[in-house]
Amino acid sequence: xxxxxxxxxLLLGSLLGLELIGKVPPTLHTPLMxxxxxxxxxxxxxxxxxIVKAEGNVPLLIIGSxxxxxxxxxxxxxxxxxxxxxxxxxxxPSNKK
Amino acid sequence: MTLPEIIQFVxxxxxxxxxxxxxxxxxxxxxxxDANRLAAFAMSLSVVGLLSYYVxxxxxxxxxxxxxxxxSIIGSLFGAILAKKVPMTSMPETxxxxxxxxxxxxxxxxxxxxxxxxxxxxxxxxxSISVSIFVxxxxxxxxxxxxxxxxxxxxxxxxxxxxxxxxxxIVFAVASLIAFFDLINGNTSSIWLLVxxxxxxxxxxxxxxxxxxxxxxxxxxxxxxxxxxAAAGFVVKSQLLIIAGAMVGAAGLILTQVMCKGMNRSxxxxxxxxxxxxxxxxxxxxxxxxxxxxxxxxECALTLEAANKxxxxxxxxxxxxxxxxxLREVTKKLEQNGIEVVYAIxxxxxxxxxxMNVLLAEADVPYEQLKEMxxxxxxxxxxxxxxxxxxxxxVNPQAKNDSSSPLYGxxxxxxxxxxxVFVIKRGMSAGYSGIKNxxxxxxxxxxxxxxxxxxxxxxxxxxxxxxxxxx
Numbered sequence: 001x002x003x004x005x006x007x008x009x010l011l012l013g014s015l016l017g018l019e020l021i022g023k024v025p026p027t028l029h030t031p032l033m034x035x036x037x038x039x040x041x042x043x044x045x046x047x048x049x050x051i052v053k054a055e056g057n058v059p060l061l062i063i064g065s066x067x068x069x070x071x072x073x074x075x076x077x078x079x080x081x082x083x084x085x086x087x088x089x090x091x092x093p094s095n096k097k
Numbered sequence: 098m099t100l101p102e103i104i105q106f107v108x109x110x111x112x113x114x115x116x117x118x119x120x121x122x123x124x125x126x127x128x129x130x131d132a133n134r135l136a137a138f139a140m141s142l143s144v145v146g147l148l149s150y151y152v153x154x155x156x157x158x159x160x161x162x163x164x165x166x167x168x169s170i171i172g173s174l175f176g177a178i179l180a181k182k183v184p185m186t187s188m189p190e191t192x193x194x195x196x197x198x199x200x201x202x203x204x205x206x207x208x209x210x211x212x213x214x215x216x217x218x219x220x221x222x223x224x225s226i227s228v229s230i231f232v233x234x235x236x237x238x239x240x241x242x243x244x245x246x247x248x249x250x251x252x253x254x255x256x257x258x259x260x261x262x263x264x265x266x267i268v269f270a271v272a273s274l275i276a277f278f279d280l281i282n283g284n285t286s287s288i289w290l291l292v293x294x295x296x297x298x299x300x301x302x303x304x305x306x307x308x309x310x311x312x313x314x315x316x317x318x319x320x321x322x323x324x325x326x327a328a329a330g331f332v333v334k335s336q337l338l339i340i341a342g343a344m345v346g347a348a349g350l351i352l353t354q355v356m357c358k359g360m361n362r363s364x365x366x367x368x369x370x371x372x373x374x375x376x377x378x379x380x381x382x383x384x385x386x387x388x389x390x391x392x393x394x395x396e397c398a399l400t401l402e403a404a405n406k407x408x409x410x411x412x413x414x415x416x417x418x419x420x421x422x423x424l425r426e427v428t429k430k431l432e433q434n435g436i437e438v439v440y441a442i443x444x445x446x447x448x449x450x451x452x453m454n455v456l457l458a459e460a461d462v463p464y465e466q467l468k469e470m471x472x473x474x475x476x477x478x479x480x481x482x483x484x485x486x487x488x489x490x491x492v493n494p495q496a497k498n499d500s501s502s503p504l505y506g507x508x509x510x511x512x513x514x515x516x517x518v519f520v521i522k523r524g525m526s527a528g529y530s531g532i533k534n535x536x537x538x539x540x541x542x543x544x545x546x547x548x549x550x551x552x553x554x555x556x557x558x559x560x561x562x563x564x565x566x567x568x
Contacts, residue, residue, distance in 0.1 A: 003221045006331060006339060013327070013340035016117060017347025024124040024355060026444040026469065029451035033316050034192045035123045035133050036348055039116060040199045040322040042140065042341040045147050046206040046329040047168070051161050052151045053215040060213040065164040067205035069172035074199040077176030079137040081191060082123075084180065086130040088458030 031085045038078025044071035101153030108146030109337045115139035116341055120348055143337055185459045186416050189449045193244040193315045196322050200236025203229050203325035204292070210332050211280075211288050223281045225331030230288065231273060231295045232325040238299030239318050243311055246303075253307065262305050263369070269298040302368070310367045312449040313356050317364075320349025356445075386525065386533070392543040394552060397519050398559035404481035406437045408473065410510055411453055412446055414487015414522070420550035421460040424486065427556050428462075434565050439466050441473040441510050443491035470510055477514035485512060485520040485536075487549050493534045504532055518542040521552050 024032055050064035098106070116139045122132025151157050157165075176195070183191045207229035216222065245251040276291035306314050327342030357364050401407065409428065415421060428438045440462065446453035454467055468476075477483070485492055488510075495502040496509040512518050513536055520542060536542055545552055 006334070006336065009336050009339045010327060010331075010343050013343030014347040016340075017120075017323075017344035017349075018351060020117060020120045020344065021124055021348045021351045021355075024352065025126060026442070027126060027451045027454040027467070028124060028129060029352065029356060030188060030192075030449050030455060031129060031133070031451065032120075032123045033319055033349075033352060033449075034188070034195075035136060036120060036345050036352070037192055037196050037199065037319045037322070039120070039136055039140065039341060040196070040319065040326050040345045040349075041202070042143065042338055042345075043199060043203045043206065043326040043329045045143060045335055045338050046326075046333045047202060048144065048147055048165065049333040049335065050206050050209050050215065051164050051168075052155075052157050054161060054164075054213070056158065056160060057213050060209050060215075061160065061164045063205055063209035063212075065168035067202045067209065068165065068168035069175075070198040070205065071202035072169050072172030073176040073179075074195045074202065075137075075140055075176070076173040077180040077191075078195045079133060079140075080177055080180030081183065081188070081195070082133045083130065085185070085188070085455050086133055088185075088455060089126060089129070089464060 027089070031082050034078055034082040034085065038075050038082060041071045041073075041075035041078060044068055044075060047071055099154070101150050104153065105146045105150035108142060108149070112139045112143040112146065112337060113340050115142070117344065120344060143341075146337075147335075184419075185456055186419060187248070188452060188455065189312060189315060190244040190247040193240045193247065193318070196315065196319050197237045197240030197244065199322040200233045200240060200318075200325050202233075203322070203329045204233030204237060206329050207233060207332055208288070208292070211285065216334075218283075220281065222332065223283070225328055227277050227280045227291065229325055229328035229332055230291055231277065232321055232328055234292055234295035235299035235302070236318050236321045236325055238296045239303040239321070240315070242300050242303040243314055243318065246306075247311055251304075253305065262301065266298060266301045269294050269301055273298060306367065310362065312445075313353055313362070313364070313367050315449075316349060316353040316356055317368075320346050320353060323347075323349055386538055388538045388540070389525070390540070390543045391546060392519075394545060394547075394555040395559050396543070397545050398556055398563060398565075400517055400519070401431060401436070401482055401484075401556075402434070402560070402563050402565050404431075404436055406476075406480045407431060407439075407482045407484065408476065408480050408512075408515065409438065409440045410446075410483060410485045410488045410492055410512060411440060411442070411457065412486060412488025412491060414489075415549050416452065416456055416487070418487065418549040420486070420553055421456045421462075423550055423553040423557070425457075425460040425462055427553055427560070430557065430560050430565050439468050439473065439476075441470065441512075442467050443470055443488065443510055444508070446488060446491060470508060474511050477511045480515040481517065483512045483515040483518045485518060485522075486553075487521070489522075489534055490532065492536055493532065494539075495532065495535050498535070502532065512536065513539055513541070516541065519545055521545045521547065521549055523548060 047064050047068035054060040115135055119132045119136030122128040207226045211226045272294040276287045279287035280291055323342045323345030327339045330338030330342055431438050442453055492510050492512045493504055494513050496504040496507040518541055
C-alpha cells in the first residue's frame with residue numbers, strides 16, 4: 001500500500017467522520033464522547049503489529065505489550081462505561097411517548 | 098492477493114462499516130446502546146482480522162502470543178474494573194483518563210518502532226513516527242492534567258493566567274518543532290527531546306483552562322487521540338487504523354464545536370483565553386446584590402404543596418452534592434399529590450454536556466420528564482414553582498437583557514418567568530463564571546441557603562408533615 005493511497009484513506013476517513021455526526025442531542029454528548037474515545041483505542045492494532053513483528057526483540061515486545069495494555073484499558077473501559085451510561089437511558093423505554 | 102490478504106481485507110472492510118454505523122448510531126437516543134455494542138464488536142473483529150492475517154502469513158511466535166496475552170489481560174482487566182466501579186458523577190475525569198491512555202499507547206508504539214525499526218526506514222516513516230509521538234504525548238499529558246483538575250488534585254496556578262503562559266507554550270512548541278525536524282533528518286537521539294517537550298506542551302496548554310471549559314478540552318483531546326491513532330496507522334501501514342483514527346478525529350472535532358456552541362464559547366477563547374473567571378474580575382459583570390429574599394425550607398414546602406406545576410432546574414451543585422437520589426424522592430412525593438413535575442436540562446448542565454441526564458437517569462427519573470431547554474422555555478410562564486438546584490449561570494437573565502454582560506448571548510433557561518423561583522444554594526458565592534446573577538435580586542425569587550442534599554432531606558421531612566405524598 002503506497003503512501004499516496006494511505007493519504008487518500010486518511011482524507012476519506014476524515015470526511016466520513018465529519019459527516020457521521022450532524023445533529024446530536026445534548027443528552028448524548030457525554031456517551032458519544034466516551035464511545036468515540038473507546039474507538040480511538042484502535043491503536044491497539046498498531047501495538048499488536050509491533051509485538052508480532054518484534055521477532056524476539058524483548059525490549060520491543062515489552063514496549064508493545066505495555067502499549068497494548070494502555071490501548072485495551074482505553075477500549076474496554078471506554079465501551080463498558082459508555083454502556084453503563086446508555087443503560088440508564090433505556091431503562092424505561094415502554095412508557096415513552 | 099493471497100488468501101490471508103483477502104480475508105483480512107474483507108474483515109477490515111466490515112469493521113470500518115460497523116464502526117461508522119456505530120458512531121452514527123451513538124448520536125441517537127434510541128439506537129445508542131446497540132450502536133455502542135456494535136462498535137465494540139467491530140473493534141474485536143478488527144483484532145481477529147489482524148491476527149488471522151499474521152497467522153496465515155508469517156505466523157506468530159509463541160513469545161509474541163505470550164506478550165499479547167499479558168498486555169491484553171492487564172489492560173482489559175483494569176479498564177473493566179474502573180468502568181464498573183467509577184461513580185457516575187466522576188464520568189468526565191474517567192473519560193479523560195481513558196483518553197490519555199489511548200494517547201500513551203500511540204506514543205509508545207511510535208517510540209518502540211523508532212528505537213527498534215520493524216520496516217525499512219524512510220522519510221514517510223520518520224514523519225509518521227514524529228507526528229504520532231507529538232500528538233500522542235500531548236494527548237496523554239493534556240488528558241492527565243484535565244483529569245487531575247476535574248478531580249480537584251490540581252488547581253489553576255496564578256502564573257498560568259498571565260501572558261507568561263503564551264510565551265512558555267510558544268517556547269515548547271518551537272522546541273518540539275526543532276526536535277521534529279531533527280528527527281526527520283535522521284537524528285534519532287532527538288526523539289527524547291520531542292517526547293519531553295511535547296509532553297510539556299500538553300501540560301502547558303491544558304493547565305490554564307478553567308474547570309467550566311474542561312469538557313470542551315476533553316472532547317478536543319479525544320479528537321487528538323484519534324489523530325494520534327491515525328498517525329500510528331501510518332507507522333505500521335494499517336488502513337483500518339488510519340480510517341478509524343481519522344473518523345474519531347473528525348467526529349471529535351465536530352462534537353467539540355457543538356459543545357462550544359452550547360456554552361456560547363468559541364474554541365479559540367477556550368484554548369487561549371485562560372479561565373473565564375480571570376477575565377471577569379477585570380471587567381464588569383460583578384456587583385452587589387440589593388434585594389435578596391431568603392426563606393426557610395418550611396415556606397418552600399408550603400409553596401410546593403400548593404403548586405400545580407413544578408419545574409426543577411438541576412445543575413453542577415446537585416452533581417457535587419450527589420443529591421440526585423434525594424431529589425427524586427422529593428419529586429416522587431410531589432407527583433403522588435398530583436403535581437406535574439418536569440426537569441429542565443440546560444445543554445451544559447452538570448459537569449459535561451449530557452452529564453445531568455446521566456445522573457438523573459441513575460436516580461430513576463423517567464426519561465420523558467427530562468426536557469431540553471428549547472422545549473421547556475415556553476412553559477415557564479405557566480409554572481407555579483421553579484426549583485433551582487445548584488445551577489447558576491444557566492439561569493442568569495443577564496444573558497438575555499444585559500448586552501455588556503460576558504454571558505450575553507448564552508442560551509439560558511427563562512426561570513424568572515415562573516410565579517415563584519426557589520434557588521437552593523450554599524451561599525451567595527458566584528457561579529463558575531464569577532458573574533453576579535440578576536435572578537437572585539428579582540422579587541419572585543427566594544433563596545434557600547444550605548447544602549443541596551441537606552435542604553432536600555429537610556424538604557422531604559416538611560412535605561411529610563404536610564401530608565404530601567401520603568394517600
